[in-house]
Amino acid sequence: MDFNDNEKEAKFRSKVREFLDKNARKRTGSSSSAANAAAPETLQGKAAQVKALQDAKNWQAKKAEAGLAAILWPKEYGGFGGTPIEQVIYQQEELNYFVHSGYFEIGIGMLGPTMMTWGKDEDKIRYLPKMLTGEEIWCQLFSEPSAGSDLAGIKMKAEKDGDEWVLNGQKVWTSGAHFADYGMIVARSDPNAVKHKGLTYFFLDMKTPGIEVKPIEQISGSSNFNEVFFNDVRIPDSQRLGNEGDGWKVSLTTLMNERLAVGDPAGLDFDEIFEITRDLEVEDGLAINNSEVRQKMADWYVQSRGLKYTKYRSITALSKGQTPGPELSISKLVTASKMQDVSSYALDLMDMGGYVLDEKNPVLNNVFQKGLLFSTAMRIAGGTDEVLRNIIAERVLGLPQDTREDKTMPFNKLPSGKTN
Amino acid sequence: MNFDFSDDQKLLKDQARKFLSDKCTRKVVRTVLDNTDSQYSKELWQEIVAMGWTATAIPEEYGGLGLGMLELCVIAEELGRSLAPIPFSSSIYIFAEFLKAYGSEEQKQKYLPKIASGEMIGSFAFPETKGTPRASNLKAKVENNKLSGSKLPVNDGMVADVLIVAANSDSNQNHNSLSLYVVETNQDGVESKLLETLDPTRPSSQTVFHNAECDQLGDIGEGWSMIENILNRAAVLFAFEQVGGAQTSLDEAKKYSVERYAFGKPIGSFQALKHRMADMYVKNELAKSNAYYGAWALSSDSVELPVAAAGARVSASEAFHFASKENLQIHGGVGFTWEYDCHLFYRRSKMLSLNIGSIRKWKENLISNLEKRNIS
Numbered sequence: 001m002d003f004n005d006n007e008k009e010a011k012f013r014s015k016v017r018e019f020l021d022k023n024a025r026k027r028t029g030s031s032s033s034a035a036n037a038a039a040p041e042t043l044q045g046k047a048a049q050v051k052a053l054q055d056a057k058n059w060q061a062k063k064a065e066a067g068l069a070a071i072l073w074p075k076e077y078g079g080f081g082g083t084p085i086e087q088v089i090y091q092q093e094e095l096n097y098f099v100h101s102g103y104f105e106i107g108i109g110m111l112g113p114t115m116m117t118w119g120k121d122e123d124k125i126r127y128l129p130k131m132l133t134g135e136e137i138w139c140q141l142f143s144e145p146s147a148g149s150d151l152a153g154i155k156m157k158a159e160k161d162g163d164e165w166v167l168n169g170q171k172v173w174t175s176g177a178h179f180a181d182y183g184m185i186v187a188r189s190d191p192n193a194v195k196h197k198g199l200t201y202f203f204l205d206m207k208t209p210g211i212e213v214k215p216i217e218q219i220s221g222s223s224n225f226n227e228v229f230f231n232d233v234r235i236p237d238s239q240r241l242g243n244e245g246d247g248w249k250v251s252l253t254t255l256m257n258e259r260l261a262v263g264d265p266a267g268l269d270f271d272e273i274f275e276i277t278r279d280l281e282v283e284d285g286l287a288i289n290n291s292e293v294r295q296k297m298a299d300w301y302v303q304s305r306g307l308k309y310t311k312y313r314s315i316t317a318l319s320k321g322q323t324p325g326p327e328l329s330i331s332k333l334v335t336a337s338k339m340q341d342v343s344s345y346a347l348d349l350m351d352m353g354g355y356v357l358d359e360k361n362p363v364l365n366n367v368f369q370k371g372l373l374f375s376t377a378m379r380i381a382g383g384t385d386e387v388l389r390n391i392i393a394e395r396v397l398g399l400p401q402d403t404r405e406d407k408t409m410p411f412n413k414l415p416s417g418k419t420n
Numbered sequence: 421m422n423f424d425f426s427d428d429q430k431l432l433k434d435q436a437r438k439f440l441s442d443k444c445t446r447k448v449v450r451t452v453l454d455n456t457d458s459q460y461s462k463e464l465w466q467e468i469v470a471m472g473w474t475a476t477a478i479p480e481e482y483g484g485l486g487l488g489m490l491e492l493c494v495i496a497e498e499l500g501r502s503l504a505p506i507p508f509s510s511s512i513y514i515f516a517e518f519l520k521a522y523g524s525e526e527q528k529q530k531y532l533p534k535i536a537s538g539e540m541i542g543s544f545a546f547p548e549t550k551g552t553p554r555a556s557n558l559k560a561k562v563e564n565n566k567l568s569g570s571k572l573p574v575n576d577g578m579v580a581d582v583l584i585v586a587a588n589s590d591s592n593q594n595h596n597s598l599s600l601y602v603v604e605t606n607q608d609g610v611e612s613k614l615l616e617t618l619d620p621t622r623p624s625s626q627t628v629f630h631n632a633e634c635d636q637l638g639d640i641g642e643g644w645s646m647i648e649n650i651l652n653r654a655a656v657l658f659a660f661e662q663v664g665g666a667q668t669s670l671d672e673a674k675k676y677s678v679e680r681y682a683f684g685k686p687i688g689s690f691q692a693l694k695h696r697m698a699d700m701y702v703k704n705e706l707a708k709s710n711a712y713y714g715a716w717a718l719s720s721d722s723v724e725l726p727v728a729a730a731g732a733r734v735s736a737s738e739a740f741h742f743a744s745k746e747n748l749q750i751h752g753g754v755g756f757t758w759e760y761d762c763h764l765f766y767r768r769s770k771m772l773s774l775n776i777g778s779i780r781k782w783k784e785n786l787i788s789n790l791e792k793r794n795i796s
Contacts, residue, residue, distance in 0.1 A: 001490065001716045002422050009421075274790070288791070291784070298783030301790070302735040306706030309713045312423035319421055330702045386691075392701055393694035397674055400689040 060134030107138035139180035158187035199247030343371035469538030483533030500664030507576035515542025522638035577625030598643030619771035656714035659736035669743035707739035730786035
């Protein structure tokens with residue numbers, strides 16, 4: 001057992017460091033300011049977001065020039081042609097610098113590979129290079145008001161009209177739709193077929209007439225997601241990926257490429273709350289000297305480090321060229337609730353001052369107040385706690401699925417209940 | 421990064437699992453459970469001795485195999501998985517480690533070869549009553565080189581040939597200090613009687629000393645720090661046993677929930693139960709990863725050991741307790757019968773989480789060691 005890179009990994013890491021040192025500003029300072037900096041973009045003010053996008057595009061272009069924009073993409077599409085462990089190493093190193101890469105993750109991580117698997121050669125040549133350099137940003141139009149956890153239950157209509165398709169309906173929770181240039185979308189082309197069989201997958205220009213994007217204001221006050229309305233949006237059949245009726249199969253390619261979350265978890269964790277227990281006073285003195293507080297700290301320490309070492313196990317598997325086991329599926333499930341609990345307890349420690357969330361008042365650090373709000377989204381986005389538990393139970397533990405009427409009944413005969 | 425056991429260690433683990441699934445059946449565990457005269461499975465003990473497990477981490481010059489602590493970790497996980505009713509933890513994780521770390525050359529020569537060969541069983545006599553051991557409640561005393569006092573509970577005290585006993589010494593003036601002594605049980609001044617406990621598959625005794633012969637271990641007055649060090653080491657190995665037990669608890673819950681039908685379907689298809697088992701899995705994985713880190717710290721003699729051991733111990737104690745109680749719950753009515761095995765795990769989980777110190781004590785250890793690390 002050791003925590004060292006092997007020779008090839010060490011060489012790659014130093015190449016990455018050299019590139020980052022030359023082109024980006026390194027993070028320094030206490031763990032608390034690191035937590036602020038690493039906090040998701042949701043936590044920042046709205047004005048900063050416009051500048052951040054341009055900074056991110058500039059940064060992505062630099063990475064592309066150095067051949068580091070897409071570690072896992074094959075060289076023929078401008079990628080690095082690297083291995084999953086090299087991807088992890090790049091992510092680990094980049095976290096130590098002030099750069100924004102989040103805008104391109106969906107495109108490079110999920111939609112690019114979908115285009116590579118299902119797209120025609122001319123489309124790959126036209127779209128992949130600009131996706132890679134950040135010139136064109138892509139979004140993923142999957143979820144709908146009545147299809148969240150039950151993703152295959154989407155209702156967006158796709159009707160064929162000559163060699164065109166006409167899209168009508170609504171998408172929701174679309175990250176980045178407000179700045180995206182292109183999107184990939186899955187829609188229902190045959191409502192008489194069984195749920196998973198009646199879908200077709202397309203890509204489209206977000207400026208196509210009939211598309212309207214409306215940002216959703218979140219609990220935190222900022223807007224990362226959108227509602228996207230489709231009103232007689234016409235797209236050519238040449239923008240179909242995969243066969244008619246194979247939309248679910250193509251969607252799975254997209255979903256299977258969800259980013260390997262093996263970096264250190266950003267945001268609020270044991271270290272941040274442990275730090276404030278040494279400053280805050282509770283009824284009997286400094287919080288850290290209170291035995292109940294100490295017991296709580298121990299709980300979060302073992303959760304936090306348990307996750308970290310679980311990731312080490314996954315990285316080890318990657319390093320040996322193996323596929324990491326299902327242990328990765330626990331990461332978000334644990335992280336989101338831990339963030340919510342840590343935030344809530346930190347506010348309790350601040351006692352009567354705990355509910356103050358004032359950006360203009362520098363007396364109190366607001367990260368835990370923001371965490372209390374942001375963590376609610378974390379427990380839902382990208383698979384709710386409940387969906388993740390189902391995934392663990394069924395795919396990892398092999399427990400039987402509940403009886404599913406929707407596996408055999410035509411989609412338009414399924415009870416649908418109230419739609420938001 | 422290579423945060424995993426080696427291929428050889430994994431092979432050893434596979435062999436141990438196969439061996440124990442054959443030799444350490446539930447029938448073997450229940451023989452000890454149901455028979456108060458049987459303090460451990462002698463047949464199983466002889467078999468594991470023949471496999472060399474007791475000799476694993478004892479140096480070759482004292483009759484051991486001279487393998488590392490990682491080998492012991494993989495064996496511990498399998499012993500925990502199979503609920504092995506043998507005094508392995510007392511004799512190997514604790515007694516042998518005390519001797520290896522603090523024994524004089526003579527003491528090592530005298531005891532380690534016999535511990536390695538399984539001829540002798542060792543254990544540790546520390547608490548004297550309910551409550552956390554402290555200077556104020558430890559009364560055992562050595563005067564004129566004779567030990568007197570009473571220890572309770574002493575795990576495996578009924579079968580131990582030799583004990584490490586924590587006692588106050590008359591040659592040390594500091595009231596808060598403690599010393600350690602090696603005490604053979606086959607003498608007039610030592611008497612053990614069986615205690616009824618939550619887990620009869622791993623019996624304990626009350627052991628009374630009356631002017632017993634004793635032999636000082638390590639430096640006088642250094643008992644607390646020696647105990648802390650050895651229990652940190654043992655905590656990692658206990659954590660592996662607990663991880664093993666937690667995994668079997670989840671396996672058995674899974675198996676039962678697929679076989680048992682209610683409302684026309686397997687109960688394992690209900691989300692209320694699936695989510696519970698998913699939570700068991702999550703706790704087990706985190707405990708396993710924390711235990712791995714403990715194994716790394718233990719095997720590399722890292723300064724991280726106190727933090728790593730406490731983290732492994734807390735995580736594994738909680739995972740096993742949770743898995744064993746929810747396994748019983750998932751079994752419904754039969755879960756709390758004597759006939760079904762759920763209670764064997766439930767008993768063992770609580771016993772293991774108390775032996776060598778409770779979860780709350782280890783949480784306190786964890787935080788105080790983190791504070792020390794931050795200061796240094």
